[in-house]
Amino acid sequence: MAEDKDNVKDVTEADDVPKKGKGTILIVVLGVVLIAGGIGAGLVLGKKSRPVPAGPAKKNETPVIIQFQDLYVNIAETKATRVLKLTVVLELSEEKLVTPLEAHRAIIRDLMSEAASHLTIEELEGRNGRSILKREIKNNVNDLLRDRLAGAVINVYFSDFLIQ
Numbered sequence: 001m002a003e004d005k006d007n008v009k010d011v012t013e014a015d016d017v018p019k020k021g022k023g024t025i026l027i028v029v030l031g032v033v034l035i036a037g038g039i040g041a042g043l044v045l046g047k048k049s050r051p052v053p054a055g056p057a058k059k060n061e062t063p064v065i066i067q068f069q070d071l072y073v074n075i076a077e078t079k080a081t082r083v084l085k086l087t088v089v090l091e092l093s094e095e096k097l098v099t100p101l102e103a104h105r106a107i108i109r110d111l112m113s114e115a116a117s118h119l120t121i122e123e124l125e126g127r128n129g130r131s132i133l134k135r136e137i138k139n140n141v142n143d144l145l146r147d148r149l150a151g152a153v154i155n156v157y158f159s160d161f162l163i164q
Contacts, residue, residue: 063154064092066101068109070160073116075124082121087160088112088137090153097151104144111140124163134158 067089075082092098101108115136123129134156141153 064095064098066090066092066098067159068105068112071109071112071116073113075163076118076120078121083164084116084124085160085162085164086112086116086158089157089159090141091155091157092151093154094151097145097149100149104148107144108141111144112137115140121163130158130161 068087071086071088073084073086074080075084090101092101116133119129119133123132138153138156145151145153
């Protein structure tokens, strides 16, 4: 019988070991869940507290645009053998700019022509060629507006861009 009691103790002691292992695993899993929950809550709350950047125009408003006729420009460094055909559309900040810009249409076409004629074929066909030309047209027209009018060109679009 003494041997039976020893056997009972051995079985009981053997059962205690796996319980300690299960408790450790439970604590680790619980810790990971709490950390993941904290990170998730931080991300959700962090997005809510960031200010929303204001866009140039409200989404429900129709953009104010003015389109120019086709513009043909000799491309720089091609000895007048290559031509760029552009159709430029300007997005304006205010409706009141349309009439004055119509009055200055010839000046604006000249500014666009000058900006385009300085670019080489490599620049126009390159990755950022259109972006460079858009930025230059936008800056030139906005300089004209600052000198004479209040308001600005928000964006420049090409409805036609052809290199021949």
